[in-house]
Amino acid sequence: MTASTTPETVPGSDLPPAAYRMTSHEILALLAFEPGAGTALTRRVLGLAELPDDHDLVRAGVGTLNIRDTVEINGEEVTLLAEAKVLARIFSTSSEWFDITRIGSQYASPSYLVDSPAGRAAVFLRPLSEYLCLPLRDDVDLFDFVQAQVDEAVATLGSEGGGIVTSRRYSVRTQEPVVANIKIHEAGPHQLASAPLDEDGQLGVRDLEPAEQPGLVVRGLLAAAS
Known part of the structure; x- marks a missing residue:
């Protein structure tokens, strides 16, 4: 993610074009897709540590990502796209x-x-x-x-x-x-x-x-x- 965002940018009525909204179940889905060394830390900080990877919220998250066109579903194979793919990598490798x-x-x-x-x-x-x-x-x-x-x-x-x-x-x-x-x-x-x-x-x-x-x-x- 390299879009221009300054430290003074905060949420408000005029959001930067690069802003991306996600729900907690979408974040759980991203972490389930690409588990990594930082997955546990991300779950802990965001208060999601107690929810397992196969929780109903994870499946709901995949459905929401699909509605947003940030996953590609081909039979049983699901692939992350665009912002979802980038955020999954950041969250799962968080240091x-x-x-x-x-x-x-x-x-x-x-x-x-x-x-x-x-x-x-x-x-x-x-x-x-x-x-x-x-x-x-x-x-x-x-x-x-x-x-x-x-x-x-x-x-x-x-x-x-x-x-x-x-x-x-x-x-x-x-x-x-x-x-x-x-x-x-x-x-x-x-x-x-x-x-x-x-x-x-x-x-x-x-x-x-x-x-x-x-x-x-x-x-x-x-x-x-x-």
């Missing part, structure tokens, strides 16, 4: 995921970044388990994207009375994700929760200084895990 979730008083808005030898993409979860997938250029720095997403989420929640921005970095090399969360208060300093853990095994919490940029702080913590 790293970032999860930046904005949690307000009445909603949660997750967004993801996936990196793999086959390419990279931004994935936004929308209502009714619909995922909006956006291709990223090869020269886009994923940490630039993370920083921009965190700052945008903090600013939005700050104008809505507060909330939490959770940030996680997952890797095929490690069992546990790196976590850096920002709690946004309507009044008073924002708070950062991150490693090291305190004596009760919880993330350590500290107030952010007024001059500290939340996105830059989170970027530094997640990047340090490289």
